[in-house]
Amino acid sequence: MHLADIDYLAFRGDSFWHKASALSKLIFAAVVISVVVVTRKPLPLVLTLSFLLALLFMAGVPLIKFGHLLFFPALFGSVFAFSRIGGSWLPVTLVIVKSLTAASALLLLIATTGAPAIFACLRLIFPPLIVDALFITYRSFFILLDELTNLFTALKVKGGYSAANLVLNLRNIAGALGLLLVRSLETGERMYKVLVLRGYQEGLRFGGRWYQPTRYDLGPLLACFLVLAWVVIL
């Protein structure tokens, strides 16, 4: 799933799209997704998809590395399309283009925006408990990811992981996961202590200056305008 790689990209990149605020990029993603859900016109959809791919390229998102994130939605889209529509190619293509467009919009969002900034914006619509949980899940994910990586290294050096031997893998992975689970629950207990000690109140006000508009916000907003324009006109 490459959560860690994407996270890295979001924090290390500094394209014009990275510099725009999370809110403006979220609005753009929302506009594209609404278009995908609502419209059935092929031309604007193809145009939007090409536009997104261009934006991804300009934002420095390596499409070769993250291409699978677009490939899977397309694949699943086609499974659904084929199983229900059958052989006629236009609707099938349309479904695939739709899935690709939506996936590209999301990839553009998360590969250029730190997850915490997105979570901070979500505070506008979600209850505080959910947003707090998103923040702590995010942090826990990286703590546990380190541990999982270490566990896998340990397995590898003891000859416990090979691409070919499924049974061996499963047995060893289950062991590693068991350990990771115990460690996760203990991490949770320790985090609980830390939260208590630091006076946790529901609604962690994390997220720094996510709402501060920058001049780079013009980018996403202009993009919204463009997409809406050709959907309406074409």
Added chain:
Amino acid sequence: MTKVVKVKCLRHVYPDKTEVKLCGLDFVVRAKEKVLILGPNGSGKTTLLNHIIGLLKPVEGEVRVLGVDPVKEFNFLRRRVGIVLQNVEEQIIGPTVWDDVALAPRNFGLNPREVQEMVETVLKEINIWHLKDKIPHYLSGGEKKKVALAGAMVMRPELLILDEPFDGLDPRSKKEILELLRKFNREFGTTIIMANHDVNLVPLIADKVYVISEGSIRLYGTPREIFSRLDVLRQAGLEPPLLVELFYELAQKGVAVDIPLTLEEARRQLLPLLCPGSP
């Protein structure tokens, strides 16, 4: 001086029925002291600290922190006691350094301007202002320790408690953290309690030392007093510093030397004995 912490013959039973007892000497910390709790792993150091913090409730015995019972007055103490736990990774919860350090003041309901000011001050004091927008999982071990320290110091606590603060740090980071602790103690009069198993730290930071082993407080004193009781240290499974040991042996052979705490002290004593000609 006022007693900041007082612990008297503690007994604790964990849910899994393990019993930890800490009797022997009373554990007393006075204002503005830097106190080191020395003991091997598993001797009960963390249990003692958890009682002082108020995370554990003793089955028997008395714990007083800043004059109150830390379990009952937990909320009162939270603003006055800063804590750096052993596993620093799991106490950095915020998505960025700035957010994490701001956690406590925000939770205690301070207004954004105050929060901004407090965080800025503490980050600059600890020299990690440049890290303020960094993501915790891209920091080095030493940097994480400093962030955790900033999170503990941001409320300007009267008492700072650290569990194994130097574990896994290389000499340079260790030195930096030591320097910061000394600075807080000197400039703000912060009382400091540290748990550790490295005897070499004693001369570098401690005003007073408690030696704990097997659930008993065995020894209490200044570093010099502690180092004159090598037998107790060894019994507790702690290795005295080589310099101390060398001078201890010299003294036993009849050479007129005191136990030195620093290299400087050692040299000052030895040089005149060796070459009377030099200054």
Added chain:
Amino acid sequence: MTKVVKVKCLRHVYPDKTEVKLCGLDFVVRAKEKVLILGPNGSGKTTLLNHIIGLLKPVEGEVRVLGVDPVKEFNFLRRRVGIVLQNVEEQIIGPTVWDDVALAPRNFGLNPREVQEMVETVLKEINIWHLKDKIPHYLSGGEKKKVALAGAMVMRPELLILDEPFDGLDPRSKKEILELLRKFNREFGTTIIMANHDVNLVPLIADKVYVISEGSIRLYGTPREIFSRLDVLRQAGLEPPLLVELFYELAQKGVAVDIPLTLEEARRQLLPLLCPGSP
């Protein structure tokens, strides 16, 4: 003597574009040596070890372990090289000590009787036979290290690699692990490579020492040679042992002493100089 490991001017680029270079001197380990890699955190120690293990593939440079390329011959080397990684918590995977130690031989498809025998032997050698049915999770830090060591030694490797094997251990456990390593080296001729940032270990275990800092192998030599270059050690952010420093300063003041590696050596040199009457 045969060269067990040879690394020549390594360059590695991590996926996040961080570059680690390890040029300077060649890194060579000969059979049956105990080699310590000294350097502060982040100096490239773990990167070097990961190349030797075959977990990382160098962008430039040459790595040879037991005569082969460790990346290409990963599976070949797995039976011949024992490894204790840094985080001992995250490498004990089996639900019991016995299961964990049996992990490697089982993975290599040995039959149950062989596995049984190998595990029993190694557990007894390391003196943890009594722990065999314990759940690793509840062991102490020192015991966990021993279990990890057993897991690495169970295949009787020619080469044993340890990353920060003494971190977080109290003096007693440290001593026990040191003793075990010396024993394996002595009795089975196991070549040992350790990475560490604690200079005080040098006299206790190392035949040869490499000092690494900022991606360069700065210094190579016996412990005595290393300790005669305090300038390089300090530059690399490493603190020389106080005893070494004291004697270094004495020597500079014209006192006729050599750098001592042990307390014994220090005492033997000082006593005659101080009180000519004593033996």
Added chain:
Amino acid sequence: MSHLHIPDGVIPPIWLALGFSGTAGLLALAIVRTRREEITSSLSRLSVICAFMLLAMSIPLGFLPVHLNLTVLAGILLGPWLGIIASFIVNLILALVGHGGITVVGLNTLVVGSEVVLGYYLFRALRQHMRPTAAAALATALTLLVSMTLMIGLVGLTQIEPSLLLHDHGFSHEEEHEMEALQEISLVRFTQIILPISLVGIILESAVTSLLISYLLKVKPDLISTPKDEGQIEDEQGLPR
């Protein structure tokens, strides 16, 4: 087959809206319930389990096109209410990285949430009659069978979309008739594609869940309990509220 890997733009808006409103209602209930208990403790536990699920999903199992989900395990460890919140969080994060559409998060939460809840109650019921490891395996298998049926049903329900799509673009009547004829077969076809993959997934999932439960029972037996028991243990420890 735990969540629907349906991308955006496949399912008609009405179903998406229904999914979101159902999820919103459930979440609201779950949050009210959670807030009545000790929120800090719930929050930290919820978060690490979400993180654990995300990590378990990212482990490659070799050549198989399936990944672990561990939803029933989450139910056992978190209970039904926190479990529903966890389903939502995990689905939201997955959708953000393009794993299942963002517009399908509502529906997905309902599907996964039903697994969590069903898994929790099945495990509790079965545990009275058999060893916990067997109970975990059986609860997982049963739950996933039910949810798979649910999903196929859902796809069946929502399958009017393609024809709507065609109407709009004025395709010829022949093509439309062809479509209608294909509708019934299509569900079968879909099932044929999904079923074998799902069954492998169910077997794997049940085995791993059972192994994990047995690991937990060995190492930390106190963790497999209802949230109420937990509260009591914490009281004994004297942890302040």
